[in-house]
Amino acid sequence: MFAKFFLVIVLVQLACAQQPFDVLLEFNSNFSTLAIQTENEITELYHFNADMVREFNRELLLELGRMVPEMREADSSFQQQIAAADGVDDECREYVQELRELFLLFQNWDIQDCAYFAHEDLEDDSINRFLPYAITFLSENTRSITQVVESFTRNNAVTNLDTFVEELDGEWEYYQTLAVSFGDFLFDEILAHADVADRVYLELVECRETAVNLQQSDQEYIMSYLDTNCEQ
Ligand SMILES: *[C@@H]1O[C@H](CO)[C@@H](O)[C@H](O)[C@H]1NC(C)=O
Numbered sequence: 001m002f003a004k005f006f007l008v009i010v011l012v013q014l015a016c017a018q019q020p021f022d023v024l025l026e027f028n029s030n031f032s033t034l035a036i037q038t039e040n041e042i043t044e045l046y047h048f049n050a051d052m053v054r055e056f057n058r059e060l061l062l063e064l065g066r067m068v069p070e071m072r073e074a075d076s077s078f079q080q081q082i083a084a085a086d087g088v089d090d091e092c093r094e095y096v097q098e099l100r101e102l103f104l105l106f107q108n109w110d111i112q113d114c115a116y117f118a119h120e121d122l123e124d125d126s127i128n129r130f131l132p133y134a135i136t137f138l139s140e141n142t143r144s145i146t147q148v149v150e151s152f153t154r155n156n157a158v159t160n161l162d163t164f165v166e167e168l169d170g171e172w173e174y175y176q177t178l179a180v181s182f183g184d185f186l187f188d189e190i191l192a193h194a195d196v197a198d199r200v201y202l203e204l205v206e207c208r209e210t211a212v213n214l215q216q217s218d219q220e221y222i223m224s225y226l227d228t229n230c231e232q
Pocket of ligand 1: 023026027030172
């Protein structure tokens, strides 16, 4: 008699337990789906970010690349000018060539400086923008996969299912909001690369012009030796 009674109780409990467990499974499946969608979105943004960084680097490198032949050409026509100068004895010509080589060293440093400053800014931007936030977001998003099990540890699913479901509802809203707002945030981070790239590009153009002008004034200075046959 009693055994039958207990059996009925157990069966009723199991039947009731089945229902809350369905809700939990549904939550779990929803959390997983959202986590996968969000992860795919972050991955897409990650590739987009890397593409932007690569493109800006390429453009800056092209700008630096323009600088080298321009200055090299200026130097080779300057060498011809030295060789063709009239009324200059060999000793002076040799001295002027040495001066030219010395100044060429400084001109090389100018190019290196331009590259150095551009690289500093760009590296800082490509490391510290987007990536740290994407990683934080990714780990927070991954946490959502285990959310239901985690909530299980804090809640009593048997006697306080409503509280448990309420908590999961709250978490569900949190992750949905997170997915939208963080996606927007990461996208803005990528767009902000453009501001830095613009600034670095302008600085590089300015740096190049300064280096080219310096080379020109170096050459004018050296030419003044030739004009007087090194008797200054
Ligand atoms: C799970 O997602 C579906 C579809 O978005 C939704 O209708 C349902 O209410 C969600 N379930 C829970 C427990 O939040």
